[in-house]
Amino acid sequence: MAAVTETWLVxxxxxxxxxxxxxRAAAAGAAVxxxxRDVAELERSAADLRLRHGVPATSVLFDALDLEAHRGFARACATLAHGRLHLLLAFGVMPTQAACEADPQLAQRMVETNLTGAASVLTALAPVLRGQGGGTVVALGSVAGQRGRPRNHLYGATKAALGVFLQGYAARHARHGVRVLxxxxxxxxxxxxxxxxxxxxxVSPAAFAAATWRLARRGTGQVHVPRIWAPVMAAIRALPDRVFNRLDL
Ligand SMILES: NC(=O)c1ccc[n+]([C@@H]2O[C@H](COP(=O)([O-])OP(=O)(O)OC[C@H]3O[C@@H](n4cnc5c(N)ncnc54)[C@H](OP(=O)(O)O)[C@@H]3O)[C@@H](O)[C@H]2O)c1
Structure with missing residues:
Protein backbone atom coordinates (compact mmCIF):
# COMPACT_ATOMS: atom_id res chain seq x y z
CA MET A 1 0.00 0.00 0.00
CA ALA A 2 1.32 3.48 -0.93
CA ALA A 3 2.19 5.82 1.96
CA VAL A 4 -0.68 8.06 3.01
CA THR A 5 0.38 11.69 2.59
CA GLU A 6 -2.83 13.59 3.27
CA THR A 7 -5.98 13.50 5.38
CA TRP A 8 -9.36 14.99 4.54
CA LEU A 9 -11.27 16.17 7.59
CA VAL A 10 -14.95 16.14 6.68
CA ARG A 24 -13.72 9.97 -3.36
CA ALA A 25 -10.89 11.04 -1.11
CA ALA A 26 -10.37 7.52 0.26
CA ALA A 27 -10.49 6.03 -3.26
CA ALA A 28 -7.63 8.40 -4.14
CA GLY A 29 -5.59 7.08 -1.20
CA ALA A 30 -6.20 9.85 1.34
CA ALA A 31 -6.90 9.21 5.00
CA VAL A 32 -10.28 10.46 6.22
CA ARG A 37 -22.41 14.55 16.27
CA ASP A 38 -23.36 10.90 15.76
CA VAL A 39 -20.00 9.25 16.41
CA ALA A 40 -21.39 5.68 16.35
CA GLU A 41 -22.79 6.23 12.86
CA LEU A 42 -19.61 7.98 11.70
CA GLU A 43 -17.53 5.08 13.01
CA ARG A 44 -19.57 2.68 10.85
CA SER A 45 -18.84 4.88 7.79
CA ALA A 46 -15.14 5.04 8.75
CA ALA A 47 -15.01 1.24 9.00
CA ASP A 48 -16.52 1.04 5.51
CA LEU A 49 -13.83 3.40 4.15
CA ARG A 50 -11.07 1.36 5.77
CA LEU A 51 -12.45 -1.86 4.36
CA ARG A 52 -13.15 -0.62 0.83
CA HIS A 53 -10.09 1.54 0.29
CA GLY A 54 -7.49 0.34 2.80
CA VAL A 55 -6.86 3.87 4.10
CA PRO A 56 -6.85 5.15 7.68
CA ALA A 57 -10.32 6.45 8.54
CA THR A 58 -11.78 7.38 11.87
CA SER A 59 -14.51 9.45 13.50
CA VAL A 60 -14.26 12.46 15.76
CA LEU A 61 -16.92 14.23 17.80
CA PHE A 62 -17.85 17.66 16.44
CA ASP A 63 -20.80 19.93 17.10
CA ALA A 64 -20.84 23.21 15.18
CA LEU A 65 -22.86 24.79 17.99
CA ASP A 66 -20.34 23.90 20.72
CA LEU A 67 -18.01 26.82 20.07
CA GLU A 68 -16.06 26.29 23.30
CA ALA A 69 -14.95 22.87 22.07
CA HIS A 70 -13.62 23.97 18.67
CA ARG A 71 -10.02 24.68 19.68
CA GLY A 72 -9.65 21.31 21.42
CA PHE A 73 -11.31 19.67 18.43
CA ALA A 74 -8.76 21.31 16.10
CA ARG A 75 -5.86 20.06 18.23
CA ALA A 76 -7.31 16.54 18.26
CA CYS A 77 -7.65 16.57 14.47
CA ALA A 78 -4.01 17.65 14.11
CA THR A 79 -2.88 14.62 16.10
CA LEU A 80 -5.17 12.22 14.21
CA ALA A 81 -4.06 13.38 10.74
CA HIS A 82 -1.75 11.35 8.51
CA GLY A 83 0.35 13.82 6.52
CA ARG A 84 -1.14 17.13 5.49
CA LEU A 85 -4.65 17.99 6.71
CA HIS A 86 -7.27 19.38 4.32
CA LEU A 87 -10.85 20.35 5.18
CA LEU A 88 -14.28 19.90 3.68
CA LEU A 89 -16.91 22.08 5.36
CA ALA A 90 -20.05 20.02 4.75
CA PHE A 91 -22.49 20.60 7.58
CA GLY A 92 -25.52 22.83 7.59
CA VAL A 93 -29.23 23.06 8.22
CA MET A 94 -31.99 24.44 6.02
CA PRO A 95 -35.38 24.70 7.73
CA THR A 96 -37.98 26.33 5.49
CA GLN A 97 -38.42 30.09 5.42
CA ALA A 98 -41.95 29.64 6.81
CA ALA A 99 -40.70 27.50 9.71
CA CYS A 100 -38.04 30.11 10.54
CA GLU A 101 -40.60 32.91 10.45
CA ALA A 102 -42.87 30.94 12.79
CA ASP A 103 -40.05 30.05 15.19
CA PRO A 104 -37.27 32.61 15.67
CA GLN A 105 -35.23 30.04 17.63
CA LEU A 106 -35.10 27.82 14.57
CA ALA A 107 -33.85 30.78 12.55
CA GLN A 108 -31.26 31.57 15.21
CA ARG A 109 -30.09 27.97 15.24
CA MET A 110 -29.61 28.03 11.48
CA VAL A 111 -27.50 31.20 11.64
CA GLU A 112 -25.48 29.76 14.52
CA THR A 113 -24.87 26.48 12.68
CA ASN A 114 -24.28 27.65 9.11
CA LEU A 115 -22.41 30.85 9.86
CA THR A 116 -21.17 31.17 13.46
CA GLY A 117 -20.29 27.48 13.80
CA ALA A 118 -18.57 27.38 10.42
CA ALA A 119 -16.57 30.55 11.08
CA SER A 120 -15.62 29.35 14.56
CA VAL A 121 -14.33 25.93 13.54
CA LEU A 122 -12.43 27.27 10.53
CA THR A 123 -10.83 29.88 12.76
CA ALA A 124 -9.85 27.18 15.27
CA LEU A 125 -8.34 25.06 12.49
CA ALA A 126 -6.36 27.91 10.87
CA PRO A 127 -3.29 27.52 13.14
CA VAL A 128 -3.19 23.79 12.31
CA LEU A 129 -3.20 24.52 8.57
CA ARG A 130 -0.62 27.28 8.92
CA GLY A 131 1.54 25.18 11.21
CA GLN A 132 1.83 22.41 8.62
CA GLY A 133 2.72 24.93 5.89
CA GLY A 134 -0.72 25.16 4.30
CA GLY A 135 -3.67 23.06 3.22
CA THR A 136 -6.89 23.17 1.26
CA VAL A 137 -10.26 24.27 2.60
CA VAL A 138 -13.28 23.34 0.52
CA ALA A 139 -16.45 24.99 1.82
CA LEU A 140 -19.96 24.21 0.63
CA GLY A 141 -21.82 27.42 -0.05
CA SER A 142 -24.94 27.71 -2.16
CA VAL A 143 -26.43 29.48 -5.14
CA ALA A 144 -29.09 30.47 -2.60
CA GLY A 145 -26.51 32.94 -1.26
CA GLN A 146 -26.24 34.76 -4.59
CA ARG A 147 -29.65 36.38 -4.69
CA GLY A 148 -32.18 36.41 -1.86
CA ARG A 149 -35.28 34.48 -2.90
CA PRO A 150 -38.67 34.75 -1.16
CA ARG A 151 -38.66 31.01 -0.35
CA ASN A 152 -35.32 30.73 1.39
CA HIS A 153 -33.63 34.07 1.90
CA LEU A 154 -32.72 33.38 5.52
CA TYR A 155 -30.81 30.23 4.54
CA GLY A 156 -29.40 32.20 1.59
CA ALA A 157 -28.24 34.94 3.95
CA THR A 158 -26.25 32.44 6.03
CA LYS A 159 -24.51 31.17 2.89
CA ALA A 160 -23.84 34.68 1.54
CA ALA A 161 -22.31 35.72 4.86
CA LEU A 162 -20.23 32.54 4.91
CA GLY A 163 -18.90 33.58 1.48
CA VAL A 164 -17.69 36.93 2.81
CA PHE A 165 -16.05 35.16 5.75
CA LEU A 166 -14.29 32.77 3.35
CA GLN A 167 -12.98 35.63 1.18
CA GLY A 168 -11.28 37.23 4.16
CA TYR A 169 -10.10 33.88 5.55
CA ALA A 170 -8.51 33.04 2.19
CA ALA A 171 -6.79 36.41 1.98
CA ARG A 172 -5.60 36.25 5.58
CA HIS A 173 -4.04 32.80 5.37
CA ALA A 174 -2.95 32.66 1.69
CA ARG A 175 0.65 33.59 2.41
CA HIS A 176 0.83 30.60 4.75
CA GLY A 177 -0.13 28.22 1.97
CA VAL A 178 -3.85 27.93 2.80
CA ARG A 179 -6.05 27.62 -0.32
CA VAL A 180 -9.79 28.14 -0.09
CA LEU A 181 -12.31 26.83 -2.59
CA VAL A 203 -27.41 16.23 -9.38
CA SER A 204 -26.65 13.10 -7.38
CA PRO A 205 -24.34 13.33 -4.33
CA ALA A 206 -21.83 11.08 -6.15
CA ALA A 207 -21.71 13.34 -9.24
CA PHE A 208 -21.44 16.44 -7.06
CA ALA A 209 -18.66 14.90 -4.97
CA ALA A 210 -16.73 13.82 -8.08
CA ALA A 211 -16.82 17.35 -9.52
CA THR A 212 -15.91 18.91 -6.17
CA TRP A 213 -13.05 16.47 -5.67
CA ARG A 214 -11.58 17.37 -9.09
CA LEU A 215 -11.84 21.09 -8.33
CA ALA A 216 -10.40 20.63 -4.84
CA ARG A 217 -7.14 19.35 -6.32
CA ARG A 218 -6.36 22.63 -8.11
CA GLY A 219 -9.00 25.29 -7.57
CA THR A 220 -9.29 28.35 -5.36
CA GLY A 221 -11.85 31.15 -5.21
CA GLN A 222 -15.51 30.64 -6.05
CA VAL A 223 -16.85 28.00 -8.37
CA HIS A 224 -20.33 26.74 -9.28
CA VAL A 225 -21.03 23.01 -9.07
CA PRO A 226 -22.50 21.94 -11.39
CA ARG A 227 -21.14 24.56 -13.79
CA ILE A 228 -24.52 25.23 -15.42
CA TRP A 229 -25.31 27.37 -12.36
CA ALA A 230 -22.75 30.01 -13.34
CA PRO A 231 -24.74 31.28 -16.36
CA VAL A 232 -28.08 30.57 -14.64
CA MET A 233 -27.16 32.67 -11.60
CA ALA A 234 -25.65 35.40 -13.78
CA ALA A 235 -29.02 35.64 -15.53
CA ILE A 236 -31.01 35.53 -12.27
CA ARG A 237 -28.82 38.18 -10.68
CA ALA A 238 -29.23 40.43 -13.72
CA LEU A 239 -33.04 40.39 -13.52
CA PRO A 240 -34.51 43.72 -12.45
CA ASP A 241 -36.37 43.58 -9.11
CA ARG A 242 -39.76 44.17 -10.74
CA VAL A 243 -39.32 40.99 -12.82
CA PHE A 244 -37.58 38.94 -10.11
CA ASN A 245 -40.24 39.75 -7.50
CA ARG A 246 -43.03 38.50 -9.76
CA LEU A 247 -41.36 35.11 -10.20
CA ASP A 248 -41.95 34.16 -6.54
CA LEU A 249 -38.97 31.80 -6.54
N1 LIG B 1 -28.18 19.44 -0.84
C1 LIG B 1 -28.14 20.59 -1.52
O1 LIG B 1 -28.89 20.81 -2.48
C2 LIG B 1 -27.16 21.65 -1.13
C3 LIG B 1 -27.07 22.78 -1.95
C4 LIG B 1 -26.20 23.79 -1.58
C5 LIG B 1 -25.41 23.66 -0.46
N2 LIG B 1 -25.53 22.55 0.32
C6 LIG B 1 -24.71 22.49 1.53
O2 LIG B 1 -23.96 21.29 1.56
C7 LIG B 1 -23.73 20.91 2.93
C8 LIG B 1 -24.10 19.45 3.12
O3 LIG B 1 -25.47 19.31 2.88
P1 LIG B 1 -26.22 17.95 2.50
O4 LIG B 1 -27.11 18.30 1.37
O5 LIG B 1 -25.26 16.83 2.35
O6 LIG B 1 -27.15 17.81 3.77
P2 LIG B 1 -27.48 16.67 4.84
O7 LIG B 1 -27.30 15.32 4.28
O8 LIG B 1 -28.81 17.07 5.39
O9 LIG B 1 -26.36 16.89 5.95
C9 LIG B 1 -26.32 17.97 6.80
C10 LIG B 1 -25.32 17.62 7.87
O10 LIG B 1 -25.13 18.74 8.74
C11 LIG B 1 -24.91 18.21 10.01
N3 LIG B 1 -25.16 19.17 11.07
C12 LIG B 1 -26.27 19.89 11.31
N4 LIG B 1 -26.12 20.61 12.44
C13 LIG B 1 -24.88 20.33 12.90
C14 LIG B 1 -24.14 20.73 14.03
N5 LIG B 1 -24.64 21.58 14.95
N6 LIG B 1 -22.89 20.24 14.22
C15 LIG B 1 -22.37 19.37 13.32
N7 LIG B 1 -23.02 18.93 12.24
C16 LIG B 1 -24.26 19.40 12.04
C17 LIG B 1 -25.88 17.04 10.14
O11 LIG B 1 -25.44 16.21 11.16
P3 LIG B 1 -26.43 15.20 11.96
O12 LIG B 1 -26.41 13.97 11.11
O13 LIG B 1 -25.75 15.06 13.28
O14 LIG B 1 -27.76 15.89 12.04
C18 LIG B 1 -25.75 16.43 8.76
O15 LIG B 1 -24.74 15.45 8.72
C19 LIG B 1 -24.53 21.91 3.78
O16 LIG B 1 -23.69 22.97 4.19
C20 LIG B 1 -25.54 22.46 2.80
O17 LIG B 1 -25.99 23.76 3.18
C21 LIG B 1 -26.38 21.53 0.02
Whole structure:
Protein backbone atom coordinates (compact mmCIF):
# COMPACT_ATOMS: atom_id res chain seq x y z
CA MET A 1 0.00 0.00 0.00
CA ALA A 2 1.32 3.48 -0.93
CA ALA A 3 2.19 5.82 1.96
CA VAL A 4 -0.68 8.06 3.01
CA THR A 5 0.38 11.69 2.59
CA GLU A 6 -2.83 13.59 3.27
CA THR A 7 -5.98 13.50 5.38
CA TRP A 8 -9.36 14.99 4.54
CA LEU A 9 -11.27 16.17 7.59
CA VAL A 10 -14.95 16.14 6.68
CA UNK A 11 -16.82 18.54 8.95
CA UNK A 12 -20.32 17.14 8.70
CA UNK A 13 -19.00 13.65 8.06
CA UNK A 14 -22.51 12.19 8.21
CA UNK A 15 -23.92 14.55 5.58
CA UNK A 16 -24.90 13.01 2.27
CA UNK A 17 -22.39 15.13 0.37
CA UNK A 18 -19.70 14.68 3.01
CA UNK A 19 -19.99 10.90 2.82
CA UNK A 20 -19.81 10.91 -0.99
CA UNK A 21 -16.74 13.17 -0.89
CA UNK A 22 -15.10 10.95 1.73
CA UNK A 23 -15.48 7.97 -0.63
CA ARG A 24 -13.72 9.97 -3.36
CA ALA A 25 -10.89 11.04 -1.11
CA ALA A 26 -10.37 7.52 0.26
CA ALA A 27 -10.49 6.03 -3.26
CA ALA A 28 -7.63 8.40 -4.14
CA GLY A 29 -5.59 7.08 -1.20
CA ALA A 30 -6.20 9.85 1.34
CA ALA A 31 -6.90 9.21 5.00
CA VAL A 32 -10.28 10.46 6.22
CA UNK A 33 -11.50 12.00 9.47
CA UNK A 34 -15.28 12.06 9.73
CA UNK A 35 -16.41 14.76 12.16
CA UNK A 36 -19.95 15.07 13.45
CA ARG A 37 -22.41 14.55 16.27
CA ASP A 38 -23.36 10.90 15.76
CA VAL A 39 -20.00 9.25 16.41
CA ALA A 40 -21.39 5.68 16.35
CA GLU A 41 -22.79 6.23 12.86
CA LEU A 42 -19.61 7.98 11.70
CA GLU A 43 -17.53 5.08 13.01
CA ARG A 44 -19.57 2.68 10.85
CA SER A 45 -18.84 4.88 7.79
CA ALA A 46 -15.14 5.04 8.75
CA ALA A 47 -15.01 1.24 9.00
CA ASP A 48 -16.52 1.04 5.51
CA LEU A 49 -13.83 3.40 4.15
CA ARG A 50 -11.07 1.36 5.77
CA LEU A 51 -12.45 -1.86 4.36
CA ARG A 52 -13.15 -0.62 0.83
CA HIS A 53 -10.09 1.54 0.29
CA GLY A 54 -7.49 0.34 2.80
CA VAL A 55 -6.86 3.87 4.10
CA PRO A 56 -6.85 5.15 7.68
CA ALA A 57 -10.32 6.45 8.54
CA THR A 58 -11.78 7.38 11.87
CA SER A 59 -14.51 9.45 13.50
CA VAL A 60 -14.26 12.46 15.76
CA LEU A 61 -16.92 14.23 17.80
CA PHE A 62 -17.85 17.66 16.44
CA ASP A 63 -20.80 19.93 17.10
CA ALA A 64 -20.84 23.21 15.18
CA LEU A 65 -22.86 24.79 17.99
CA ASP A 66 -20.34 23.90 20.72
CA LEU A 67 -18.01 26.82 20.07
CA GLU A 68 -16.06 26.29 23.30
CA ALA A 69 -14.95 22.87 22.07
CA HIS A 70 -13.62 23.97 18.67
CA ARG A 71 -10.02 24.68 19.68
CA GLY A 72 -9.65 21.31 21.42
CA PHE A 73 -11.31 19.67 18.43
CA ALA A 74 -8.76 21.31 16.10
CA ARG A 75 -5.86 20.06 18.23
CA ALA A 76 -7.31 16.54 18.26
CA CYS A 77 -7.65 16.57 14.47
CA ALA A 78 -4.01 17.65 14.11
CA THR A 79 -2.88 14.62 16.10
CA LEU A 80 -5.17 12.22 14.21
CA ALA A 81 -4.06 13.38 10.74
CA HIS A 82 -1.75 11.35 8.51
CA GLY A 83 0.35 13.82 6.52
CA ARG A 84 -1.14 17.13 5.49
CA LEU A 85 -4.65 17.99 6.71
CA HIS A 86 -7.27 19.38 4.32
CA LEU A 87 -10.85 20.35 5.18
CA LEU A 88 -14.28 19.90 3.68
CA LEU A 89 -16.91 22.08 5.36
CA ALA A 90 -20.05 20.02 4.75
CA PHE A 91 -22.49 20.60 7.58
CA GLY A 92 -25.52 22.83 7.59
CA VAL A 93 -29.23 23.06 8.22
CA MET A 94 -31.99 24.44 6.02
CA PRO A 95 -35.38 24.70 7.73
CA THR A 96 -37.98 26.33 5.49
CA GLN A 97 -38.42 30.09 5.42
CA ALA A 98 -41.95 29.64 6.81
CA ALA A 99 -40.70 27.50 9.71
CA CYS A 100 -38.04 30.11 10.54
CA GLU A 101 -40.60 32.91 10.45
CA ALA A 102 -42.87 30.94 12.79
CA ASP A 103 -40.05 30.05 15.19
CA PRO A 104 -37.27 32.61 15.67
CA GLN A 105 -35.23 30.04 17.63
CA LEU A 106 -35.10 27.82 14.57
CA ALA A 107 -33.85 30.78 12.55
CA GLN A 108 -31.26 31.57 15.21
CA ARG A 109 -30.09 27.97 15.24
CA MET A 110 -29.61 28.03 11.48
CA VAL A 111 -27.50 31.20 11.64
CA GLU A 112 -25.48 29.76 14.52
CA THR A 113 -24.87 26.48 12.68
CA ASN A 114 -24.28 27.65 9.11
CA LEU A 115 -22.41 30.85 9.86
CA THR A 116 -21.17 31.17 13.46
CA GLY A 117 -20.29 27.48 13.80
CA ALA A 118 -18.57 27.38 10.42
CA ALA A 119 -16.57 30.55 11.08
CA SER A 120 -15.62 29.35 14.56
CA VAL A 121 -14.33 25.93 13.54
CA LEU A 122 -12.43 27.27 10.53
CA THR A 123 -10.83 29.88 12.76
CA ALA A 124 -9.85 27.18 15.27
CA LEU A 125 -8.34 25.06 12.49
CA ALA A 126 -6.36 27.91 10.87
CA PRO A 127 -3.29 27.52 13.14
CA VAL A 128 -3.19 23.79 12.31
CA LEU A 129 -3.20 24.52 8.57
CA ARG A 130 -0.62 27.28 8.92
CA GLY A 131 1.54 25.18 11.21
CA GLN A 132 1.83 22.41 8.62
CA GLY A 133 2.72 24.93 5.89
CA GLY A 134 -0.72 25.16 4.30
CA GLY A 135 -3.67 23.06 3.22
CA THR A 136 -6.89 23.17 1.26
CA VAL A 137 -10.26 24.27 2.60
CA VAL A 138 -13.28 23.34 0.52
CA ALA A 139 -16.45 24.99 1.82
CA LEU A 140 -19.96 24.21 0.63
CA GLY A 141 -21.82 27.42 -0.05
CA SER A 142 -24.94 27.71 -2.16
CA VAL A 143 -26.43 29.48 -5.14
CA ALA A 144 -29.09 30.47 -2.60
CA GLY A 145 -26.51 32.94 -1.26
CA GLN A 146 -26.24 34.76 -4.59
CA ARG A 147 -29.65 36.38 -4.69
CA GLY A 148 -32.18 36.41 -1.86
CA ARG A 149 -35.28 34.48 -2.90
CA PRO A 150 -38.67 34.75 -1.16
CA ARG A 151 -38.66 31.01 -0.35
CA ASN A 152 -35.32 30.73 1.39
CA HIS A 153 -33.63 34.07 1.90
CA LEU A 154 -32.72 33.38 5.52
CA TYR A 155 -30.81 30.23 4.54
CA GLY A 156 -29.40 32.20 1.59
CA ALA A 157 -28.24 34.94 3.95
CA THR A 158 -26.25 32.44 6.03
CA LYS A 159 -24.51 31.17 2.89
CA ALA A 160 -23.84 34.68 1.54
CA ALA A 161 -22.31 35.72 4.86
CA LEU A 162 -20.23 32.54 4.91
CA GLY A 163 -18.90 33.58 1.48
CA VAL A 164 -17.69 36.93 2.81
CA PHE A 165 -16.05 35.16 5.75
CA LEU A 166 -14.29 32.77 3.35
CA GLN A 167 -12.98 35.63 1.18
CA GLY A 168 -11.28 37.23 4.16
CA TYR A 169 -10.10 33.88 5.55
CA ALA A 170 -8.51 33.04 2.19
CA ALA A 171 -6.79 36.41 1.98
CA ARG A 172 -5.60 36.25 5.58
CA HIS A 173 -4.04 32.80 5.37
CA ALA A 174 -2.95 32.66 1.69
CA ARG A 175 0.65 33.59 2.41
CA HIS A 176 0.83 30.60 4.75
CA GLY A 177 -0.13 28.22 1.97
CA VAL A 178 -3.85 27.93 2.80
CA ARG A 179 -6.05 27.62 -0.32
CA VAL A 180 -9.79 28.14 -0.09
CA LEU A 181 -12.31 26.83 -2.59
CA UNK A 182 -15.82 28.19 -2.06
CA UNK A 183 -18.25 25.90 -3.85
CA UNK A 184 -21.49 27.58 -4.87
CA UNK A 185 -23.60 24.44 -4.96
CA UNK A 186 -26.76 24.01 -6.96
CA UNK A 187 -29.38 21.52 -5.74
CA UNK A 188 -28.04 18.09 -4.81
CA UNK A 189 -30.30 15.12 -4.13
CA UNK A 190 -29.75 14.77 -0.36
CA UNK A 191 -31.60 14.74 2.96
CA UNK A 192 -31.52 18.54 2.84
CA UNK A 193 -33.54 18.73 -0.36
CA UNK A 194 -35.74 15.64 -0.02
CA UNK A 195 -38.61 17.64 1.52
CA UNK A 196 -38.58 20.10 -1.40
CA UNK A 197 -40.34 19.79 -4.76
CA UNK A 198 -38.13 18.57 -7.64
CA UNK A 199 -35.50 21.24 -8.27
CA UNK A 200 -33.90 22.16 -11.63
CA UNK A 201 -30.48 20.79 -12.63
CA UNK A 202 -30.38 18.60 -9.53
CA VAL A 203 -27.41 16.23 -9.38
CA SER A 204 -26.65 13.10 -7.38
CA PRO A 205 -24.34 13.33 -4.33
CA ALA A 206 -21.83 11.08 -6.15
CA ALA A 207 -21.71 13.34 -9.24
CA PHE A 208 -21.44 16.44 -7.06
CA ALA A 209 -18.66 14.90 -4.97
CA ALA A 210 -16.73 13.82 -8.08
CA ALA A 211 -16.82 17.35 -9.52
CA THR A 212 -15.91 18.91 -6.17
CA TRP A 213 -13.05 16.47 -5.67
CA ARG A 214 -11.58 17.37 -9.09
CA LEU A 215 -11.84 21.09 -8.33
CA ALA A 216 -10.40 20.63 -4.84
CA ARG A 217 -7.14 19.35 -6.32
CA ARG A 218 -6.36 22.63 -8.11
CA GLY A 219 -9.00 25.29 -7.57
CA THR A 220 -9.29 28.35 -5.36
CA GLY A 221 -11.85 31.15 -5.21
CA GLN A 222 -15.51 30.64 -6.05
CA VAL A 223 -16.85 28.00 -8.37
CA HIS A 224 -20.33 26.74 -9.28
CA VAL A 225 -21.03 23.01 -9.07
CA PRO A 226 -22.50 21.94 -11.39
CA ARG A 227 -21.14 24.56 -13.79
CA ILE A 228 -24.52 25.23 -15.42
CA TRP A 229 -25.31 27.37 -12.36
CA ALA A 230 -22.75 30.01 -13.34
CA PRO A 231 -24.74 31.28 -16.36
CA VAL A 232 -28.08 30.57 -14.64
CA MET A 233 -27.16 32.67 -11.60
CA ALA A 234 -25.65 35.40 -13.78
CA ALA A 235 -29.02 35.64 -15.53
CA ILE A 236 -31.01 35.53 -12.27
CA ARG A 237 -28.82 38.18 -10.68
CA ALA A 238 -29.23 40.43 -13.72
CA LEU A 239 -33.04 40.39 -13.52
CA PRO A 240 -34.51 43.72 -12.45
CA ASP A 241 -36.37 43.58 -9.11
CA ARG A 242 -39.76 44.17 -10.74
CA VAL A 243 -39.32 40.99 -12.82
CA PHE A 244 -37.58 38.94 -10.11
CA ASN A 245 -40.24 39.75 -7.50
CA ARG A 246 -43.03 38.50 -9.76
CA LEU A 247 -41.36 35.11 -10.20
CA ASP A 248 -41.95 34.16 -6.54
CA LEU A 249 -38.97 31.80 -6.54
N1 LIG B 1 -28.18 19.44 -0.84
C1 LIG B 1 -28.14 20.59 -1.52
O1 LIG B 1 -28.89 20.81 -2.48
C2 LIG B 1 -27.16 21.65 -1.13
C3 LIG B 1 -27.07 22.78 -1.95
C4 LIG B 1 -26.20 23.79 -1.58
C5 LIG B 1 -25.41 23.66 -0.46
N2 LIG B 1 -25.53 22.55 0.32
C6 LIG B 1 -24.71 22.49 1.53
O2 LIG B 1 -23.96 21.29 1.56
C7 LIG B 1 -23.73 20.91 2.93
C8 LIG B 1 -24.10 19.45 3.12
O3 LIG B 1 -25.47 19.31 2.88
P1 LIG B 1 -26.22 17.95 2.50
O4 LIG B 1 -27.11 18.30 1.37
O5 LIG B 1 -25.26 16.83 2.35
O6 LIG B 1 -27.15 17.81 3.77
P2 LIG B 1 -27.48 16.67 4.84
O7 LIG B 1 -27.30 15.32 4.28
O8 LIG B 1 -28.81 17.07 5.39
O9 LIG B 1 -26.36 16.89 5.95
C9 LIG B 1 -26.32 17.97 6.80
C10 LIG B 1 -25.32 17.62 7.87
O10 LIG B 1 -25.13 18.74 8.74
C11 LIG B 1 -24.91 18.21 10.01
N3 LIG B 1 -25.16 19.17 11.07
C12 LIG B 1 -26.27 19.89 11.31
N4 LIG B 1 -26.12 20.61 12.44
C13 LIG B 1 -24.88 20.33 12.90
C14 LIG B 1 -24.14 20.73 14.03
N5 LIG B 1 -24.64 21.58 14.95
N6 LIG B 1 -22.89 20.24 14.22
C15 LIG B 1 -22.37 19.37 13.32
N7 LIG B 1 -23.02 18.93 12.24
C16 LIG B 1 -24.26 19.40 12.04
C17 LIG B 1 -25.88 17.04 10.14
O11 LIG B 1 -25.44 16.21 11.16
P3 LIG B 1 -26.43 15.20 11.96
O12 LIG B 1 -26.41 13.97 11.11
O13 LIG B 1 -25.75 15.06 13.28
O14 LIG B 1 -27.76 15.89 12.04
C18 LIG B 1 -25.75 16.43 8.76
O15 LIG B 1 -24.74 15.45 8.72
C19 LIG B 1 -24.53 21.91 3.78
O16 LIG B 1 -23.69 22.97 4.19
C20 LIG B 1 -25.54 22.46 2.80
O17 LIG B 1 -25.99 23.76 3.18
C21 LIG B 1 -26.38 21.53 0.02
Missing amino acids: LGGGSTIGRAFAQ LLAG HVLAGPVDTALTWPLPKLPFM
